[in-house]
Amino acid sequence: MDDIVITGNDEEGISKLKAYLFKSFQTKDLEKLKYFLGIEVAQSYNGVVISQKMYALDIFEEIGMLYCKPIDKTHNADHWDVAIRVLRYIKKAPSQGLIYEDKGHTQIIGYSDADWASSPFDRRSTSGYCILIGDNLISWKNKKQDVVTRSSAEAEYRAMALTTCELI
Incomplete structure (x- = not known):
């Protein structure tokens, strides 16, 4: 399955493109964009907020398990320290995101x-x-x-x- 996002300010052009795609391919319109390529999208009248909360939590879950396991830190001490810093950041702020507003x-x-x-x-x-x-x-x-x-x-x-x- 391939996903596509169609965006723009030409509603008529978007509708024509969707009609062509529906006619040419087996497609499904999911309406408003909510999640794409690991990025969560929240739309409002004020703008769009994107974040990677679910992706960040998945990383924390996967790598967090390694945090509990003893490893040989003698060869990878610097990398280990960086990994721990990243894990701590993700744990404290998993839903940090960017807001895009019409200025x-x-x-x-x-x-x-x-x-x-x-x-x-x-x-x-x-x-x-x-x-x-x-x-x-x-x-x-x-x-x-x-x-x-x-x-x-x-x-x-x-x-x-x-x-x-x-x-x-």
Whole structure:
């Protein structure tokens, strides 16, 4: 079974597309979107809220069982510590989500930043960006840069280049 989400502001176009799909394929219309690819969708007059509550709880249930089992932490101590931090976060905030509201505009905005030579091990900088459409967050990333930069300005330029690539 394959799932598809049809969205847009052209109700007539959506209806025509659905009619074509119903005629050409065996389909079922589930009406308002509630769950898709592990993402829960709650729609209201004010906007749309997406979250991964069920997915997060499933992860906690699966990985949480490992938390009780003794393992050899000598080789994976750093990974183990990170896994425990993630489990604690999921346990405290499984229903955190994002809200998308109509802010009256669809302006695309990108922000970037870099933390110059922030890694004490290899002196590489960390870049980060977030992209918004109409004040709604749609994309974000932070990543250690591939090279060692010679200045904070170079680190910032690399962060801006990463942001520009995402915007394009």
